[in-house]
Amino acid sequence: MDLQPTDDQLALIEMVTGFAxxxxxxxxVRSFGEPNGFDRDRWTELAALGTFxxxxxxxxxxxxxxxxxxxxxxxxxxxxxxxxxxxxxTLSAGLVDGVLDGSVLPAIVDIPHDxxxxxxxxxxxxxxxxxxxxGVRVAPSAHAVGIDIVHSTDPxxxxxxxxxxxxxxxxxxxxLAVAWRQRGSLLASAQLSGNSTGSxxxxxAYAKEREQFGRPIGSFQGLKHLLADSxxxxxxxxxxxxxxxxxxxxxxxxxxxxxVSGARLTAARAATENAKxxxxxxxxxxxxxxxxxxxxxxxAWVLETVFGSVDDAAEIxxxxxxxx
Amino acid sequence: MHLRxxxxxxxxxxxxxxxxxGTVASLPEPPATEDWPGRCSFDAxxxxxxxxxxxxxxxxxxxxxxxxxxxxxxxxFLEESAAAKAPDVGIGFVGQMHAGPTIIAEGTEAQKSHHLxxxxxxxxxxxxxxxxxxxxxxxxxxxxxxxxxxDDYVISGQKIWTSHAMAADYCEMLVRTDPNELKHKGIxxxxxxxxxxxxxxxxxxxxxxxxxFAELFLDEVRVPVxxxxxxxxxxWRVANVTLSFERGTGxxxxxxDTTSVFRDLIxxxxxxxxxxxxxxxxxxxxxxxxxxxxxxxxxxxxxxxxVSQGARGGMVMGSGxxxxxxxxxxxxxxxxxxxxxxxxxxxxxxxxxxKPTGELVHxxxxxxxxxxxxxxxxxxxxxxxxxxxxxxRER
Numbered sequence: 076m077d078l079q080p081t082d083d084q085l086a087l088i089e090m091v092t093g094f095a096x097x098x099x100x101x102x103x104v105r106s107f108g109e110p111n112g113f114d115r116d117r118w119t120e121l122a123a124l125g126t127f128x129x130x131x132x133x134x135x136x137x138x139x140x141x142x143x144x145x146x147x148x149x150x151x152x153x154x155x156x157x158x159x160x161x162x163x164x165t166l167s168a169g170l171v172d173g174v175l176d177g178s179v180l181p182a183i184v185d186i187p188h189d190x191x192x193x194x195x196x197x198x199x200x201x202x203x204x205x206x207x208x209x210g211v212r213v214a215p216s217a218h219a220v221g222i223d224i225v226h227s228t229d230p231x232x233x234x235x236x237x238x239x240x241x242x243x244x245x246x247x248x249x250x251l252a253v254a255w256r257q258r259g260s261l262l263a264s265a266q267l268s269g270n271s272t273g274s275x276x277x278x279x280a281y282a283k284e285r286e287q288f289g290r291p292i293g294s295f296q297g298l299k300h301l302l303a304d305s306x307x308x309x310x311x312x313x314x315x316x317x318x319x320x321x322x323x324x325x326x327x328x329x330x331x332x333x334x335v336s337g338a339r340l341t342a343a344r345a346a347t348e349n350a351k352x353x354x355x356x357x358x359x360x361x362x363x364x365x366x367x368x369x370x371x372x373x374x375a376w377v378l379e380t381v382f383g384s385v386d387d388a389a390e391i392x393x394x395x396x397x398x399x
Numbered sequence: 400m401h402l403r404x405x406x407x408x409x410x411x412x413x414x415x416x417x418x419x420x421g422t423v424a425s426l427p428e429p430p431a432t433e434d435w436p437g438r439c440s441f442d443a444x445x446x447x448x449x450x451x452x453x454x455x456x457x458x459x460x461x462x463x464x465x466x467x468x469x470x471x472x473x474x475x476f477l478e479e480s481a482a483a484k485a486p487d488v489g490i491g492f493v494g495q496m497h498a499g500p501t502i503i504a505e506g507t508e509a510q511k512s513h514h515l516x517x518x519x520x521x522x523x524x525x526x527x528x529x530x531x532x533x534x535x536x537x538x539x540x541x542x543x544x545x546x547x548x549x550d551d552y553v554i555s556g557q558k559i560w561t562s563h564a565m566a567a568d569y570c571e572m573l574v575r576t577d578p579n580e581l582k583h584k585g586i587x588x589x590x591x592x593x594x595x596x597x598x599x600x601x602x603x604x605x606x607x608x609x610x611x612f613a614e615l616f617l618d619e620v621r622v623p624v625x626x627x628x629x630x631x632x633x634x635w636r637v638a639n640v641t642l643s644f645e646r647g648t649g650x651x652x653x654x655x656d657t658t659s660v661f662r663d664l665i666x667x668x669x670x671x672x673x674x675x676x677x678x679x680x681x682x683x684x685x686x687x688x689x690x691x692x693x694x695x696x697x698x699x700x701x702x703x704x705x706v707s708q709g710a711r712g713g714m715v716m717g718s719g720x721x722x723x724x725x726x727x728x729x730x731x732x733x734x735x736x737x738x739x740x741x742x743x744x745x746x747x748x749x750x751x752x753x754k755p756t757g758e759l760v761h762x763x764x765x766x767x768x769x770x771x772x773x774x775x776x777x778x779x780x781x782x783x784x785x786x787x788x789x790x791x792r793e794r
Contacts, residue, residue: 076408076471077401078703079711084400143400279788294791296777299784306783307721311697318700321402328402337693389689396692397665397679 078317084147087140091148094124095155101367107158108231113199115180118159122177126152126161127168135169142258146265146320150313153269154276156374158231160196162262162381166255167204170246171213174202182216185256185382186240195377197235198223205240206259211251214243229373260382261319261335264342267378268312271345274353274371275305282356298356305349312338312345333395336388343385346375402703404475411468412475415454419483422448429486433610439524439566442489446521455519456495458646463503463511464519470646470709474702477648481655488652490563494518494525496649497641498571501588504640505629514569514590526567528558528591528615529638536778538573539582539635543617545574545589551621552576552589554597557614560772564600564613567593572622577632588634590626597621607764608748645719646709647702650726653769654702657730658695660762663755664688664733668740670754678740687736694729698722717787720779727770734763 080088098117106112129145131137138144145165152161163183164174173179182200184192186207197203203219205212221235228234279302282293292298319334350372354361361368379385404412426445430437449455458473459465468476480487488495499518502510517523534541543556554574561570570591577585591598597620603612629637665688668678678684705718737745737759744751748760770776784790 076404076474076703077707077710078700079707080400141400279790282790291791293784293788294793296781296793299788299790300777300780302788302790303724303780303783306717306787307725310718310721311694311701311725314700314704315693315697317400317704318402318696321400325401325403333692334696336689337696340690340693341697386686388693389686391689392692392696393685393689396662396688397669 078314078321080147084144087144088147088151091124091126091151092155094121095152095157099155099157101156101370104156104158104231104370108227108229108233113159113180113196115177118180119177121157121159122164122175127164127177128175129165131169131175136175137169142323143317143320146261146316149262149265150269150272150316153266153374153378154273156231156270156273156370160200161266162259163196163200163204165262166259167213171202171204183259184237184240185259192237192240193234194221194237195232195234197221197237198233203241203243205243206252206255208249208252210245210248211255212243213246214241218243229370229377231370232374232377256382257331257335258323261316261323261338263378263381264312264335264338265316265320267339267342267346267375268309268316270371270375270378271305271309271312271342271349274346274350274368275302275309277368277371278302278305278349278353278356285358292356301352301356305345305352308341308345308348312342315341330395330399333392336383336391336395339379339383339388340385340392343375343379347372347379350375405471408471408475411472412479415476415479416483418452418454419479419485422452423483423485426486435566439490442486442491443521443524445486445489446491446519450520455521456499458644458648459499459503459519463515470648470706473646473648474651474706477651477655481652481659487656490524490566491518491521493527493563493567493571494523494569497527498525498569498590500641500644501571501637502628504644505588505637509625510590510628517568523568524563524566525569525571526561526564526593526613528561528570528572530560531557532559536775539586541573541575541586543572543574544578545576545587545622547576547624548621550624552587552624552627554589554591554617554620554622556617558617559603559614561600561613561615562611564593564615565602565610569593570615573634573638576634580632583635585632586634586638587631588628588637589622590628591620591622592626595620595622605764606767607761645714647705647707647714647718648709649719650722651702654695654698654726657726657733657762658699660737660759661691661695661733664737664740664759667754667756667759671740673742678742684736684739687732687739691729691733691736694725694732698726698729701725717783720774720782723769723773724776724779724783727766727776730762730766730769734766737763 125138128137129140130142133139163181167181168175179201181202181204182194182197183204184194200216203214203216218241219237221237223235285292315338319338322331322334353368357368360366430441456465457468461467531541545552545554572589572591575585576587597618599616601614602610603614671678708715744756748757750757
């Protein structure tokens with residue numbers, strides 16, 4: 076048992092974090108959400124880093140690491156709010172030509188039984204991946220009719236509504252759909268965990284610098300306790316995200332489904348609550364468009380719906396505990 | 400990163416499991432909660448069995464009579480002990496977890512040879528005399544005085560929250576040896592035998608009615624100067640050396656107990672009828688079970704992270720405080736859920752309908768032991784804010 080990152084893993088996290096702050100600073104993140112703002116060159120740079128093929132075998136063009144390594148990288152990407160169809164690319168890199176090197180941009184939809192078919196990044200995508208109970212299908216995005224939403228709730232996650240899903244070609248059966256839902260859910264939770272770190276760092280920096288009553292507001296216990304709670308929520312979230320990631324690699328050690336659903340619950344809570352704390356700590360400025368605090372909250376709201384809701388997750392954890 | 404046992408850990412786990420299976424079955428019935436003499440001899444008997452089998456002081460260095468196990472082996476031992484329903488450390492807590500490690504780190508050879516073996520064999524129980532009525536969160540303001548008189552310190556004052564004082568043979572004491580120094584500087588760490596004249600032990604009943612807490616009233620108790628651990632007036636540092644022994648296993652016993660309560664509560668919800676179905680069929684209750692199950696799994700993962708870091712020779716700053724705050728929140732929430740599941744049966748602290756309802760009501764009250772004991776949640780939040788996040792001190 077060893078549930079702390081190895082030196083190699085720490086180096087990987089540092090590399091991705093450095094890349095994100097260099098090539099995806101917040102103004103670039105914001106620009107991705109503007110009409111025609113998707114920067115394919117930067118996406119290709121991200122792909123060239125090996126981001127989407129981390130857990131693919133080397134023989135298939137991947138890096139040949141474990142799934143937990145992909146989890147750690149998605150955590151780092153989430154912390155910097157790196158935009159784009161990260162999950163779609165990571166899940167499909169070994170199966171859809173061109174995704175691995177960034178030349179083909181995928182969008183993904185977990186086909187809902189009811190309600191609108193909302194797809195992030197559909198408007199920029201080349202192919203549409205469709206996850207259904209009978210398997211996974213792929214179609215050129217041009218085969219689907221979608222209406223681009225003018226005002227996405229998260230300005231850095233442009234979204235479209237599809238009228239229907241095209242038939243597409245089957246690239247895997249029900250087992251692949253199950254695996255993608257499980258892995259996609261956990262990668263989204265990893266981004267949520269990272270998101271909670273990003274908003275906490277932003278809030279802590281502001282609390283040290285902003286002065287009221289003649290001293291930094293971070294010296295007041297009222298704020299200290301808010302920020303300590305943010306840090307704790309992040310540590311809890313990343314603990315369950317990491318454990319679930321390792322369990323995907325070592326499925327014999329426990330219930331992977333329970334771990335993945337548990338990770339969604341703790342990571343969604345950490346991301347949404349910490350982002351709210353971040354806005355609160357920024358005071359009135361936190362309520363403005365120009366301060367980045369709201370971008371963390373809005374991204375968290377998107378991610379917590381990806382491959383399962385928190386209510387589904389709670390139901391799964393409860394029932395698996397009861398069956399155990 | 401891994402969750403699987405290594406080959407040697409798997410081997411250790413199976414040895415421990417085998418030993419526990421045979422040994423736990425041979426134990427007598429545990430005594431009643433308030434039967435102090437019975438509890439003392441039961442706990443001492445168990446500790447003696449651990450000692451004979453080489454499991455006493457599992458995380459103590461082997462040169463001091465311990466097993467010198469790795470943090471991971473320690474965690475495995477605790478997991479297997481819980482699975483086998485083995486007794487917990489009981490009245491051995493202060494000696495094994497705090498006084499013993501402190502003596503190992505700071506004691507003289509004479510002090511080590513006089514005290515360590517008795518802790519390991521279970522012959523000697525210890526209690527802790529740190530907190531005072533006026534010195535809780537601000538422990539360094541403590542005022543119990545120790546005057547030097549020849550070869551003795553003469554101690555007068557009052558201590559509080561001294562668990563198991565009525566059963567203990569020794570007390571680890573923090574006393575003020577220099578009244579002119581404020582706060583941390585004038586404090587010393589002393590071993591006080593509990594059979595000395597001038598010690599008055601008065602039980603302090605807790606919210607769930609147990610009497611393990613006590614107050615100590617000390618009236619000119621004469622303790623030999625040779626019982627000083629470390630230098631005079633250096634006791635604050637001495638009291639903190641055990642923090643450096645922490646390897647992430649500190650709350651494992653409590654977490655195991657809580658997980659077991661959680662599973663009992665699921666079983667109860669599934670077997671309790673309500674409105675023509677069961678309590679488990681209430682969506683809101685099942686949802687809360689899901690959230691708490693996720694939190695408990697996360698606390699286990701957090702523990703494993705901390706133990707993994709401990710195995711590398713240190714703890715991540717703030718991880719102990721963070722664990723404790725999160726664990727306290729989960730415990731309180733679990734207590735609230737227990738009341739929702741029990742409904743009117745929660746009016747009784749004794750079991751109702753032959754189900755373990757009393758234990759569940761107790762667990763609700765016990766949550767305060769986590770959010771208050773060993774530094775309140777608010778003190779832990781201050782520690783995280785200042786030492787981890789680097790926020791400025793208030794003054």
